[in-house]
Amino acid sequence: MTPRLVACTKCRASLPPVLYNAPDLRACPACGARTQVEVFPAALRSAGSASIGEAVIVEGEASCFYHPAKKAVLPCESCGRFLCALCDVELNDQHICPACLAAGKKKGKLQQFENRRTLYDSLALAVAFFPMLLVWPSLLGAPIALYIALRYWKAPSSIVPRGKWRFVVAIILALAQIGGWTAMFIAIFHRD
Numbered sequence: 096m097t098p099r100l101v102a103c104t105k106c107r108a109s110l111p112p113v114l115y116n117a118p119d120l121r122a123c124p125a126c127g128a129r130t131q132v133e134v135f136p137a138a139l140r141s142a143g144s145a146s147i148g149e150a151v152i153v154e155g156e157a158s159c160f161y162h163p164a165k166k167a168v169l170p171c172e173s174c175g176r177f178l179c180a181l182c183d184v185e186l187n188d189q190h191i192c193p194a195c196l197a198a199g200k201k202k203g204k205l206q207q208f209e210n211r212r213t214l215y216d217s218l219a220l221a222v223a224f225f226p227m228l229l230v231w232p233s234l235l236g237a238p239i240a241l242y243i244a245l246r247y248w249k250a251p252s253s254i255v256p257r258g259k260w261r262f263v264v265a266i267i268l269a270l271a272q273i274g275g276w277t278a279m280f281i282a283i284f285h286r287d
Contacts, residue, residue, distance in 0.1 A: 101132050160192070171195055215247035216261035223268040237272035240265050 101110050108125035110132055120129040157167040159179035167177030173195035184196050191199070219240050226236030244265045 101134065103128060103130060105130075173199070212251065212253060214253055214257075215243055215250050216252060216257065216259065216265070219243040219247070219265035220261045220268075223265040223272070227268070227272060233272045234276055237269040237276070241269035241273070244269065 101115070102108065103110055103123040103125060105128040106123060106126035108123065110123060110130070114121045114130070115132050115134050117131065120131050122128070123130055157177045159165045159167050159182055160176035161182050162179050165179035165181065168180050169183060169190055170177055171192040172189050173191045176192050176194075178190070178192050182192055184191050184193060186196070222236050222243060223240035226232035226234075244262045248259070248262060
């Protein structure tokens with residue numbers, strides 16, 4: 096069985112294996128377009144040429160860090176270890192190894208994995224409600240609750256769908272508290 100030939104990008108004619116891995120640009124025999132083809136050395140071998148018990152890697156090729164008998168296809172973009180196709184984890188166009196994936200998830204460095212999410216609607220409601228119980232902390236809690244509710248109105252909520260009613264209640268409570276404090280200060284300062 097002969098190795099599969101690569102097609103010219105311009106005329107789609109098959110390029111002979113003589114042009115593979117050439118150090119410079121070579122002309123396509125069919126259309127004359129200058130091209131350069133790089134393939135792994137194993138692609139040039141026929142399928143029947145491998146003997147039983149032969150190592151998967153070919154002389155001069157890098158092996159996988161985790162599987163020394165397998166060919167490396169690319170390095171980990173985080174640590175630089177060579178990886179085989181089995182160990183390659185593609186995550187948002189980035190190729191990383193399983194160890195870097197586990198370490199990134201554990202340390203929280205991978206943005207793609209959310210281990211927890213702040214529920215700003217519940218936070219705004221709590222900051223608006225609980226200071227009301229002690230009265231004086233609401234002087235500071237109401238503006239903070241209003242800020243949280245308005246600032247994080249469009250922030251992602253829980254994975255489970257939730258409504259905006261907590262934000263609305265927090266805004267109403269905060270505005271009522273701010274209105275109450277304003278009325279109280281006006282009454283104190285305008286007492287004649």
